[in-house]
Amino acid sequence: MLLYFTEYLILRKSLHVKDVKPPFEYRNVTIKTDENPADKYNILPELGRGSFGTVFLCKEKASDLELAVKIVTYKKKKEKTMMELEIDILSSLNHPAIISIYDAFDYGNKLYCFMELVQGGExxxxxxxxxxxxxxxxxxxxxxxxxxxxxxxxxxxxxxxxxxxxxxxxxxxxxxxxxxxxxxxxxxxxxxxxxxxxxxxxxxxxxxxxxxxxxxxxxxxxxxxxxxxxxxxxxxxxxxxxxxxxxxxxxxxxxxxxxxxxxxxxxxxxxxxxxxxxxxxxxxxxxxxxxxxxxxxxxxxxxxxxxxxxxxxxxxTKLKRYVILRRWRKAALSVMFINKLNKLSNSHLLNSC
Known part of the structure; x- marks a missing residue:
């Protein structure tokens, strides 16, 4: 009974959605060109990789504000356009349950999207x-x-x-x-x-x-x-x-x-x-x-x-299994992707000999 009551108190506490002060005020962000983001930010360790870019921890030099930055290297206009659209959409959204954008740069064939740092996990x-x-x-x-x-x-x-x-x-x-x-x-x-x-x-x-x-x-x-x-x-x-x-x-x-x-x-x-x-x-x-x-x-x-x-x-119990299986699938897809890249690379080397 005591264990159940303790769980009940934890539940009541967990259900209360507290208002959390945002790390920064809403900003209408436009992409800066011909400015090196390294002048304003320190890019720190990698946090994760997605289909269209890599996310790093970073810190604004002037304020010490910790942020996340998504960096996308583009080679084609389509890749650049997609990231520009994402930045434009994020800049138009201001809601406590949606990630906030802080800054953006187009520099050296890379697009940098600086965002609110969210550390609670999936x-x-x-x-x-x-x-x-x-x-x-x-x-x-x-x-x-x-x-x-x-x-x-x-x-x-x-x-x-x-x-x-x-x-x-x-x-x-x-x-x-x-x-x-x-x-x-x-x-x-x-x-x-x-x-x-x-x-x-x-x-x-x-x-x-x-x-x-x-x-x-x-x-x-x-x-x-x-x-x-x-x-x-x-x-x-x-x-x-x-x-x-x-x-x-x-x-x-x-x-x-x-x-x-x-x-x-x-x-x-x-x-x-x-x-x-x-x-x-x-x-x-x-x-x-x-x-x-x-x-x-x-x-x-x-x-x-x-x-x-x-x-x-x-x-x-089933959710734990579900999460593990999704991790395995993502890992398998990553291995398949890397193997495909290696085959393409080897094929290119053979053709160039």
Whole structure:
């Protein structure tokens, strides 16, 4: 009983989303040209690598402010244009749950995007931590922040198009504030112009992306539905043995709640997911409507009945396995990519002899 009460107190504390003072005020950033960023910033150790660049820790010389900087080396105009679009979109966004941009440079065939430093790690890494009490209410708390940020983006006619667990970070390892990152695939949306894309992550891509049909704000909402399904169960609704099988599953848009982890999940949570994982895009719940859904609005009043919010032990176990498997897949893809580069390099050397 004492252990349960302790967990309950931790849960109550974890559900309170505190306002956190931003590290710097909002800035309307334009790309500086013919200025060496090294004059203003010290570039420190690497933090990680993505599809379109490498992220480093850095520090502003004048203020000692710690930041993250994404550096993209471009050889073609298309690569440069994509990064310029990402910087432009980030500069137009000002929301507590969206990564903030601080500065940008175009120097030496490289684009530098200086951003807020977020050190809490990926959302799924946070919730599988031994110290975190995973409950349905805690999941709803995270999802609501994501939906609030997406609703704000959509109000600005911006769609993210790559919503997945890796792109949702926690602001710190103790609190529950989140930040949406990686706007490399984000696009400005014009309802009068048809937009089609063929990129993203298969497991979280919407049926219209797989079918190369018109995309829009509804495309982000599908991805949120998948993230929510995984967060509540530790299972992925459409993942297959490879990307082709996954995309086939997505195109059919068939999934099930007939798994053990969902036995402890409320009908309102399942209803929330059902209103998002709809094949017909225009029938999906919009972000504004999602914020009014009972599953998210019940967070507004944390009553004494909160102690009935069950700890999702089975979900946490499966989430740990899910995170490990995703790490393996990413590592395998990295090895495949490196091997492909080596083969291309060797082929080039042989042809040049």
């Amino acid at each position: 959302l799924f890494e946070r919730v599988i931590d031994e110290d975190f009490v995973l409950t349905e209410r805690a999941c709803a708390c995270f999802i609501r922040q994501i939906v609030e940020a997406i609703d704000y983006m959509h109000s600005k006619r911006i769609i993210h198009l790559d919503m997945k667990p890796e792109n949702v970070l926690c602001l710190s390892k103790q609190g529950n504030r989140i930040k949406i990152i990686d706007f490399g695939f984000a696009r400005r949306y014009d309802p009068h112009k048809q937009l089609q894309v063929m990129f993203g992550t298969a497991e979280f891509s919407a049926p219209e992306v797989v079918a190369f049909e018109e995309i829009g704000p509804w495309t982000d909402m599908w991805s949120i539905g998948v993230i929510c399904y995984v967060l509540l169960s530790g299972l992925s609704p459409f993942v297959g043995a490879d990307d082709f099988e996954t995309m086939t599953n997505v195109s059919f848009a068939k999934y099930s709640f007939d798994y053990a982890p969902f036995e402890e999940i409320s009908s309102t949570a399942k209803d929330f997911i059902e209103k998002l994982l709809i094949k017909e895009p225009t029938k999906r719940m919009k972000a504004k409507n999602a914020l009014k859904h009972e599953w998210l609005t019940q967070l507004d009043c944390i009553s004494e009945s909160s102690h009935k919010d069950i700890t999702l032990s089975l979900t946490k």
